[in-house]
Amino acid sequence: MNPRSTRIGIxxxxxxxxxxxxxxxRAGFDVHFLLRSEYLAVQEHGLTLxxxxxxxxxxxxxxxxxxxxxxxxxxxxxxxxATNNAELAPLIVQAAAPGAKVVLLQNGLGVxxxxxxxxxxxxxxxxxxxxxxxxxxAPGQIRHQALGAVNLGYHSGPAGHDxxxxxxxxxxxxxxAGIDSQAMTDLDQARWQKLVWNVxxxxxxxxxxxxxxxxxxDVDSRGLVQALMDEVVEGAxxxxxxxxxxxxxxxxxxxxxxxxxxxxxxxxxxxxxxLELQAIYAEPLRRAAAxxxxxxxxxxxxQALAFLDRRNLAA
Amino acid sequence: MNPRSTRIGIxxxxxxxxxxxxxxxRAGFDVHFLLRSEYLAVQEHGLTLxxxxxxxxxxxxxxxxxxxxxxxxxxxxxxxxATNNAELAPLIVQAAAPGAKVVLLQNGLGVxxxxxxxxxxxxxxxxxxxxxxxxxxAPGQIRHQALGAVNLGYHSGPAGHDxxxxxxxxxxxxxxAGIDSQAMTDLDQARWQKLVWNVxxxxxxxxxxxxxxxxxxDVDSRGLVQALMDEVVEGAxxxxxxxxxxxxxxxxxxxxxxxxxxxxxxxxxxxxxxLELQAIYAEPLRRAAAxxxxxxxxxxxxQALAFLDRRNLAA
Numbered sequence: 001m002n003p004r005s006t007r008i009g010i011x012x013x014x015x016x017x018x019x020x021x022x023x024x025x026r027a028g029f030d031v032h033f034l035l036r037s038e039y040l041a042v043q044e045h046g047l048t049l050x051x052x053x054x055x056x057x058x059x060x061x062x063x064x065x066x067x068x069x070x071x072x073x074x075x076x077x078x079x080x081x082a083t084n085n086a087e088l089a090p091l092i093v094q095a096a097a098p099g100a101k102v103v104l105l106q107n108g109l110g111v112x113x114x115x116x117x118x119x120x121x122x123x124x125x126x127x128x129x130x131x132x133x134x135x136x137x138a139p140g141q142i143r144h145q146a147l148g149a150v151n152l153g154y155h156s157g158p159a160g161h162d163x164x165x166x167x168x169x170x171x172x173x174x175x176x177a178g179i180d181s182q183a184m185t186d187l188d189q190a191r192w193q194k195l196v197w198n199v200x201x202x203x204x205x206x207x208x209x210x211x212x213x214x215x216x217x218d219v220d221s222r223g224l225v226q227a228l229m230d231e232v233v234e235g236a237x238x239x240x241x242x243x244x245x246x247x248x249x250x251x252x253x254x255x256x257x258x259x260x261x262x263x264x265x266x267x268x269x270x271x272x273x274x275l276e277l278q279a280i281y282a283e284p285l286r287r288a289a290a291x292x293x294x295x296x297x298x299x300x301x302x303q304a305l306a307f308l309d310r311r312n313l314a315a
Numbered sequence: 316m317n318p319r320s321t322r323i324g325i326x327x328x329x330x331x332x333x334x335x336x337x338x339x340x341r342a343g344f345d346v347h348f349l350l351r352s353e354y355l356a357v358q359e360h361g362l363t364l365x366x367x368x369x370x371x372x373x374x375x376x377x378x379x380x381x382x383x384x385x386x387x388x389x390x391x392x393x394x395x396x397a398t399n400n401a402e403l404a405p406l407i408v409q410a411a412a413p414g415a416k417v418v419l420l421q422n423g424l425g426v427x428x429x430x431x432x433x434x435x436x437x438x439x440x441x442x443x444x445x446x447x448x449x450x451x452x453a454p455g456q457i458r459h460q461a462l463g464a465v466n467l468g469y470h471s472g473p474a475g476h477d478x479x480x481x482x483x484x485x486x487x488x489x490x491x492a493g494i495d496s497q498a499m500t501d502l503d504q505a506r507w508q509k510l511v512w513n514v515x516x517x518x519x520x521x522x523x524x525x526x527x528x529x530x531x532x533d534v535d536s537r538g539l540v541q542a543l544m545d546e547v548v549e550g551a552x553x554x555x556x557x558x559x560x561x562x563x564x565x566x567x568x569x570x571x572x573x574x575x576x577x578x579x580x581x582x583x584x585x586x587x588x589x590l591e592l593q594a595i596y597a598e599p600l601r602r603a604a605a606x607x608x609x610x611x612x613x614x615x616x617x618q619a620l621a622f623l624d625r626r627n628l629a630a
Contacts, residue, residue, distance in 0.1 A: 204619075207522065208619060208622055214622075214626070215622075220617070220619075220621035220625075221618060221621075221622040223618055224615055224618040227615065296611040296612050296615075299542075300539055300543075300612040300615055302535070303536060303538055303539040303542075304535075304539060306533075307523055307525070307529075307530075307536040307539075308523060310535075311533075
């Protein structure tokens with residue numbers, strides 16, 4: 001793989017899109033960033049990364065305010081919120097070279113199913129789960145606190161292609177940029193695995209206005225995190241996804257070792273942006289219930305968050 | 316019953332103690348109020364009630380800063396928080412005439428069991444469940460928005476007494492003061508019944524910073540209230556208390572017809588007072604679990620509140 005001849009488009013260049021796009025650009029890939037509110041700042045000052053693992057990185061980047069101005073991209077990484085997919089679909093299609101690979105770097109279930117009908121038949125769709133502590137500090141400025149791995153899986157695309165090879169190629173892009181990346185044989189399983197983290201921490205950060213360190217330090221909130229994780233594992237199993245033995249305990253340990261972290265849903269709530277409740281809560285609950293499995297704590301958390309989200313957006 | 320010859324002591328004269336004590340005093344009973352922080356204000360200005368049902372009531376009352384100064388009382392109504400019972404027990408004993416009847420006007424389970432060992436053997440202990448929307452507006456000033464009924468049940472006392480007659484006599488006091496009051500044959504059942512209201516509304520008012528009207532207006536929070544009610548009914552049944560058919564639906568209707576109301580737990584949280592989590596959540600959960608019944612939503616709510624309460628008191 002020649003980085004310079006691999007053209008990558010970043011759709012939604014917030015914390016996730018900005019971080020991975022910048023790392024890929026730094027590794028020599030031909031990266032093009034589609035921006036909205038941050039376009040002028042990034043056009044003028046480039047992107048800045050303050051990373052606990054990679055140090056300070058500042059790069060002038062190829063920034064666009066319109067997808068129509070972007071060259072056709074072989075890979076498109078979508079780092080925008082899942083709540084915006086309907087609106088982003090035409091821009092993704094516009095920036096896609098024939099046979100392009102679109103990677104949804106989003107949490108939750110059902111995001112590919114939602115986007116797929118809006119893509120062209122020649123386009124491949126993959127999902128990516130990011131295990132990373134990163135947030136946007138200011139326009140074009142990204143703070144990376146810990147971790148970084150991306151797990152990729154294949155969703156759909158034109159027949160006659162080796163999907164495993166495509167996923168491996170995607171993982172190869174990230175690895176070439178110094179990022180840990182695993183090809184997953186089952187995207188659905190990868191998505192359920194990631195939910196084991198997102199369901200407790202994203203929701204409780206909003207509900208209890210608390211970051212990971214205090215949530216792990218208190219015996220009751222820690223017990224609630226664990227009980228929610230167990231429910232997600234149970235929901236996955238009901239949907240045919242048996243997660244690795246001890247996976248929830250593994251995530252608890254990782255989170256305890258992480259620096260104190262405010263999940264992205266907390267930032268969304270504070271900035272009065274809609275929460276990704278559909279993909280992270282409603283769709284998993286729906287699928288589990290359809291399989292005869294009820295997850296009462298997760299449903300209670302979802303109902304509480306739905307109330308808060310509605311009130312927050314109405315304010 | 317001659318009101319003037321029935322001496323009633325009010326221990327903890329906040330919203331609940333103040334309201335019922337004032338109504339009894341207005342009806343001619345010989346009522347003595349033990350106060351702490353509000354003593355000077357009440358001593359000087361008396362008690363003021365602004366009631367949607369009973370109008371404006373202002374009375375000079377017999378106020379005390381110390382239980383040692385109170386005359387021996389035949390009835391003692393305890394309106395203080397259940398979190399203070401250990402500390403209140405010696406004051407209750409001090410103000411009790413021989414054979415006194417102590418009525419705990421508190422929510423939750425296990426409050427009588429906690430207080431009983433600190434009382435004298437000649438004293439009777441009853442529990443009272445107040446269905447009322449009332450709060451303290453300022454020292455000595457009580458605002459009564461709706462309802463008012465008290466359900467009484469017998470807990471324990473010296474042998475050789477007709478406990479049903481004692482409970483009926485207690486209900487008679489309240490009725491003589493124009494307050495609806497029912498004698499319950501089973502205090503435990505009365506306490507479980509009241510929990511069907513307290514568990515959802517008290518906790519969610521703190522967790523979601525929301526009063527009853529918005530909680531009932533939103534489809535998700537209403538669904539959560541209902542699911543929590545159903546769990547309490549299930550816990551009661553596991554503990555041998557079959558609540559009246561349709562009781563939860565009845566409380567939902569009543570709450571929808573009430574004026575917008577902030578439960579007392581919300582006020583406790585805002586004023587950084589400890590929440591009554593032990594009596595309202597921990598003890599019912601413990602009893603249900605001992606009967607093999609797990610109430611996951613209620614437990615999740617308890618864990619979330621325990622986290623918030625601890626953080627609030629540490630702040």
